[in-house]
Amino acid sequence: MDTERDLLFGVVAFQSGAVEADYLAETCASWATQPAHPLADMLVDRGRMTDEQRAEVERAVARELASHGGDPREALAATIDGRSLEVIRDAAAARGASELRLEPPEQKRPDARDLKVLSALSPGEHESRDRYTLTHLHAKGGMGRVWLARDGALGRQIALKDLRPEQADNSVLCSRFLYEAKITAQLEHPGIVPVYEVGQGELPY
Numbered sequence: 001m002d003t004e005r006d007l008l009f010g011v012v013a014f015q016s017g018a019v020e021a022d023y024l025a026e027t028c029a030s031w032a033t034q035p036a037h038p039l040a041d042m043l044v045d046r047g048r049m050t051d052e053q054r055a056e057v058e059r060a061v062a063r064e065l066a067s068h069g070g071d072p073r074e075a076l077a078a079t080i081d082g083r084s085l086e087v088i089r090d091a092a093a094a095r096g097a098s099e100l101r102l103e104p105p106e107q108k109r110p111d112a113r114d115l116k117v118l119s120a121l122s123p124g125e126h127e128s129r130d131r132y133t134l135t136h137l138h139a140k141g142g143m144g145r146v147w148l149a150r151d152g153a154l155g156r157q158i159a160l161k162d163l164r165p166e167q168a169d170n171s172v173l174c175s176r177f178l179y180e181a182k183i184t185a186q187l188e189h190p191g192i193v194p195v196y197e198v199g200q201g202e203l204p205y
Contacts, residue, residue, distance in 0.1 A: 006031070011079055061075075142164075158196075
C-alpha cells in the first residue's frame with residue numbers, strides 16, 4: 001500500500017474503534033521510519049488489532065476508495081477528522097505526505113436559520129425518540145451509527161442514525177451531523193435515503 005492508503009487505513013481503523021489512539025500513534029511513529037512495512041501489517045504484528053479486525057477495516061477502506069474514484073488522497077481528505085489528524089500528523093509528515101490536504105473540512109455550526117430548518121423536519125419538536133424501537137446495529141462509522149429500528153407510531157421499519165456516544169461532547173461533529181441531516185433532507189434521488197425527522201435528545205438522531 002502507498003503512503004496515502006496506509007494513512008487511510010489508520011484513520012478508518014481508529015474511527016471504527018478497531019485500534020486505540022495511543023496504539024495507532026505509537027505504531028505510526030515506527031511505521032514512519034520503516035517505508036517497506038505497511039501500517040496494517042505493523043498493527044497486526046504488534047498485537048494492536050486482530051486479523052479479523054484488519055479484514056473488516058480493509059473492507060471499509062475499499063468502500064471509501066470506491067466512493068472517491070479509487071483516489072486515496074481524496075478518500076483520506078474526506079474521511080479525516082480533527083482527532084484522527086492529531087494521531088497521524090507526525091507520521092504523515094515523516095512519510096512525505098505533508099502536501100496532502102490533511103486538514104479536516106471546515107465545519108460551521110448551524111446558525112439560527114439552520115436550526116429552524118432542522119426543527120421543521122421534525123413536526124414534534126419536543127418529541128422523544130421513544131417511539132422508535134432499535135432492532136439491531138446495521139453499521140457504524142467514525143461519526144455515527146445506523147440502526148434497524150421500528151417506528152411504533154406508523155408501524156414501519158426504518159433506519160435510525162445517531163451520533164456515537166463517545167462523540168456526544170464533540171460540538172464540531174454534532175454540528176456536522178445535524179448539517180448533514182439538513183442537506184440530505186433536501187435531496188430527492190432513488191439512491192439517497194430520505195430523511196423524515198431530526199431529533200436532539202441525549203444524542204442527536
